[in-house]
Amino acid sequence: MSELHIQTSRGLSGRITPQGNKNEALPIVAACLLNPGVTRLENLPEILDVRAMLQIVQGLGARVERSADGHSAVIQADTLDGSQPDPVLCAQIRASLLLAAPLLARRSQAGRGSVILPRPGGDRIGRRRIDTHLAVFETLGATVDTSPRDVRLSLDGPFRGTHLFLDEASVMATENAVMAAAMAEGDSVIENAACEPHVQQLCRLMEQFGARITGIGSNRLCITGTGGVPTPRELSHRVLEDLIEVGSFIALAAATGSELSIPGVTPANYWMVAKAFERLGVRFTLEGNTLHVPANQELEVQSDRFGEVPRIHDAPWPGFPADLSSIAVVLACCANGSVLIHEWMFESRLYWVDSLIGMGARITQCDPHRVLVNGGAPLFGTRLSSPDIRAGMALLIAALRAEGTTVIQNIRQIDRGYERIDERLAALGARIKRVAE
Structure with missing residues (x-):
């Protein structure tokens, strides 16, 4: 068994090719x-x-x-x-x-x-x-x-x-x-x-x-x-590119103030990701089949009309993918303002947010399907365990942003869905290494 040791990693840069879907x-x-x-x-x-x-x-x-x-x-x-x-x-x-x-x-x-x-x-x-x-x-x-x-x-x-x-x-x-x-x-x-x-x-x-x-x-x-x-x-x-991995990389870049280029994407598959992430202040551009995420974006929740708390929710295609719900929670923690994340498909997918709360995030669990995130609070490194593929990647993104060192155990869950994630992120400048327990 191995675990990931991650230190604060801001301002990554480079080109990362998405894996197959x-x-x-x-x-x-x-x-x-x-x-x-x-x-x-x-x-x-x-x-x-x-x-x-x-x-x-x-x-x-x-x-x-x-x-x-x-x-x-x-x-x-x-x-x-x-x-x-x-x-x-x-x-x-x-x-x-x-x-x-x-x-x-x-x-x-x-x-x-x-x-x-x-x-x-x-x-x-x-x-x-x-x-x-x-x-x-x-x-x-x-x-x-x-x-x-x-x-x-x-x-x-x-x-x-x-x-x-x-x-x-x-x-x-x-x-x-x-x-x-x-x-x-x-x-x-x-x-x-x-x-x-x-x-x-x-x-x-x-x-x-x-x-x-x-x-x-x-x-x-x-x-x-x-x-x-x-x-x-x-x-x-x-096999086409993995759009969930691409969405994860967009969020990672925004959360860490990084500039990334992601080649080999299918532009038509990212409109709903763009609309949801825009609610959190995230922008990216598409030039041909390459997606660009600019550095140092100011993340701020875009309120609904009349100042109401906005909601990001998953839906069947072409709606926002359920597999990006956990990623959206971490991104919301990085944005100033409040947003409701509604994962209506799976009633246990959001229970892992206790780990984010332990890192300093301000999150209220409303019910099994919904969390209210009050973003902008600093995150701090701690010891965590990956509960599933997508929550594991979300915790990894949080660890890159957090102050100090974070250790993530049970990384087999991440390896089930993300190929050599430690090596690929290290090549962009992330301070991350795999250590035998």
């Missing part, structure tokens, strides 16, 4: 099981969650070859010899749920149409139901049996195209629905679909598999399936 890479790796041929993946993030997913598909019989830097992989899934993914690895990542559709489609076509899926792991940020996923499979023709330990899925023949209305715009449930519908016999319509960029990217990969999809980027997807697993193909897919 974690939330895209995980479903894309799972989807590779649908291709009995060869799928080449580029721009994968070298993070613990992606490593775990690659190990899981390898354990199911796929052959996986990775580049030395971990940023590309070749997956050949001509033979799958398992019906149950490794339960230990599945307990580490929630994205193990995404194996359900491809694994069930493959096994059904081979005449062994049953799958045992262990209960998934992932961040403990509140109640994270899987009912929507299971309803998707039942509607598309599968039989579902549940127990406290696992989910058993059975399918006789291919998935059957139908009309689905998701009871929540769940990203992963949409991704399972897209993969299943793409392999289904007939046409499917998915209503109330999530439409995040990584969902759009998965749809484009399914088109390479032979499915016809309209409505990509909207909440209504119309999919004509292939009628079963396609014939082996040689395909390639490049």
Whole structure:
């Protein structure tokens, strides 16, 4: 086990390239099981969650070859010899749920149409139901049996195209629905679909598999399936940049008075981040595919009309991403003024703010979903533990701004979502080092 030792680090400068999108890479790796041929993946993030997913598909019989830097992989899934993914690895990542559709489609076509899926792991940020996923499979023709330990899925023949209305715009449930519908016999319509960029990217990969999809980027997807697993193909897919990491770097630069350039971004994906961060006085510019954050911004909360306390809240895409809620809390601590941060999706995501309060932040926990931040108070270094991926990164940003030394333990949580974060920030001038406990 290691911990991060961080000293006050203001005025960083330089160029930092974002990693590949974690939330895209995980479903894309799972989807590779649908291709009995060869799928080449580029721009994968070298993070613990992606490593775990690659190990899981390898354990199911796929052959996986990775580049030395971990940023590309070749997956050949001509033979799958398992019906149950490794339960230990599945307990580490929630994205193990995404194996359900491809694994069930493959096994059904081979005449062994049953799958045992262990209960998934992932961040403990509140109640994270899987009912929507299971309803998707039942509607598309599968039989579902549940127990406290696992989910058993059975399918006789291919998935059957139908009309689905998701009871929540769940990203992963949409991704399972897209993969299943793409392999289904007939046409499917998915209503109330999530439409995040990584969902759009998965749809484009399914088109390479032979499915016809309209409505990509909207909440209504119309999919004509292939009628079963396609014939082996040689395909390639490049993962987009991680917009949550880019948002984290914008906040880090603003909180520490730093000047950063972030190349390789997709400009259309940052409008809502810009609108939310502008409420805290943060500005950045886009020139082509490079995002620039200027140094020494004066952070001040922009009040609503008539002087009311403004609110920043997450929402399904294209709203403000839930994964940036924790980052927004730290940024609000750095801005003069008061703002309400409302995380309506997950009821336990904001409990970690006690750690910020211990650093000197003035935060009132209104209820499980809302915190009132009175920003501008100085922060001081202390000893902390990272509770989840995004809160861990938020604490790291706070530590860079704080006076004195901060020690962050349980940094495995940060490593699950941020690639070599200590080395990359040190290259910009941050005083940060990884130390064995």
